[in-house]
């Protein structure tokens with residue numbers, strides 16, 4: 286009987302011990318709405334620093350399956366589907382260039398040949414934009430690749446607005462034209478003016494193989 290009593294007493298003592306020990310691995314912390322005398326506003330939660338970008342919001346923001354908030358995703362998908370290509374003008378191209386240089390050039394390079402800085406450091410090399418297949422794809426394909434990602438390339442829907450995606454698409458078209466320009470595509474009077482110009486000096490041998498603008502076009506050399 287005394288043995289049993291001792292056992293029960295030991296179990297109680299150990300349970301108490303466990304409770305005391307808890308602080309060793311569950312550290313004191315403030316809950317989301319708890320107060321704290323540490324700050325002038327008396328709140329434990331600190332406001333985000335100016336310029337912070339929310340990574341999650343909406344009802345489901347705290348669950349892993351809805352990290353970006355389902356409402357936001359649905360609203361964004363509706364905006365993507367409804368988004369139509371805007372009229373292309375110089376302002377749109379400039380905007381496209383600015384966004385391309387930030388979001389795409391690190392991999393696709395500033396000329397779009399896929400030799401970006403990130404690729405030089407080991408990321409898989411994207412295809413060059415200066416190939417027949419990507420010259421011939423519809424604009425919507427380029428828009429969708431930015432929205433949904435492609436193979437190892439991640440989607441950019443959460444950081445590039447639909448409007449900016451169209452601006453980038455227009456700029457990719459300008460890049461493609463810069464490496465595949467034909468005199469025959471110019472207005473007739475400009476073609477005549479170009480033919481009247483004196484022939485440009487021959488490129489030095491070391492640069493002759495570089496993919497310079499119009500280098501492969503016999504009409505411009």
Ligand code: HEC
Nearest residue numbers: 388389392409410411412427430431435436437438441453
């Ligand atoms: C971190 C590197 C990286 C960034 C940044 C990046 N891409 Fe890509 N992109 C790739 C890779 C790699 C591929 C090839 C993916 C594959 O085939 O698995 C690719 C493929 C593509 C393709 C080809 C799709 C096809 O049909 O073959 C297009 C178009 C494209 N990216 C556009 C863009 C645009 C526009 C941006 C900027 C908004 C961008 N990418 C940003 C790495 C990147």
